[in-house]
Amino acid sequence: MEKAQAEVRRVCKGRELGDESEIHELKYLSSVVKETLRLHPPGVFLLPRESTETCVIKGYEIPAKTRIMVNAWAIGRDPKHWDEAETFKPERFLDSPIDFKGANMNFIPFGGGRRICPGINFAISSIELPLANLLYHFDWKLPNGITPENFDKTGKFSASVRISENLQLIPISCQT
Numbered sequence: 001m002e003k004a005q006a007e008v009r010r011v012c013k014g015r016e017l018g019d020e021s022e023i024h025e026l027k028y029l030s031s032v033v034k035e036t037l038r039l040h041p042p043g044v045f046l047l048p049r050e051s052t053e054t055c056v057i058k059g060y061e062i063p064a065k066t067r068i069m070v071n072a073w074a075i076g077r078d079p080k081h082w083d084e085a086e087t088f089k090p091e092r093f094l095d096s097p098i099d100f101k102g103a104n105m106n107f108i109p110f111g112g113g114r115r116i117c118p119g120i121n122f123a124i125s126s127i128e129l130p131l132a133n134l135l136y137h138f139d140w141k142l143p144n145g146i147t148p149e150n151f152d153k154t155g156k157f158s159a160s161v162r163i164s165e166n167l168q169l170i171p172i173s174c175q176t
């Protein structure tokens with residue numbers, strides 16, 4: 001968090017943090033969002049699909065009319081595709097062409113192909129802009145002796161996944 005915060009405060013110092021032009025300069029913050037979506041895609045199994053005809057994929061025959069679920073969560077943590085797959089390491093996306101826009105099938109929090117999520121740009125700006133503002137204007141600490149290490153990060157699985165316990169944080173107003 002410190003690195004993302006330092007970047008926001010350096011890039012946006014003295015400017016209104018209100019439009020998308022600054023957001024495009026926040027490379028580390030954008031990598032933090034990507035890394036979060038890699039490890040914690042909200043739609044673990046994307047949306048269910050049904051095969052229209054029989055096909056063979058990697059030697060497995062998939063009959064027509066089979067319900068198919070794609071496990072984006074497992075793909076995002078596959079050590080065949082990701083170095084230190086279980087580690088939160090936003091740096092892996094800095095200067096990397098890997099994106100969630102459908103060209104990299106090892107990173108599909110928004111799905112892929114012609115039914116890829118059409119709300120990607122709206123979703124990303126709705127995450128990055130508020131996050132940048134929260135980091136710009138406040139410092140944050142965890143309450144009651146909770147530390148980033150012992151905070152329970154396990155997720156509650158259902159159609160979408162969310163953190164089991166609500167994340168509580170204490171904002172400390174900061175004069176930047």
Ligand code: HEM
Binds near residue numbers: 046047110118122
């Ligand atoms: C972080 C936020 C979001 C995530 C992770 C997400 C993820 C997804 C995923 C995984 C799919 C299924 C794609 C597939 O199966 O290949 C999907 C579909 C869809 N999403 Fe999103 N989405 C998000 C935000 C949004 C927003 C903000 C909108 C609209 C403003 C939106 C509209 C849709 C629609 C309409 C579909 C269905 C597309 C179709 O079936 O053709 N999503 N989304």
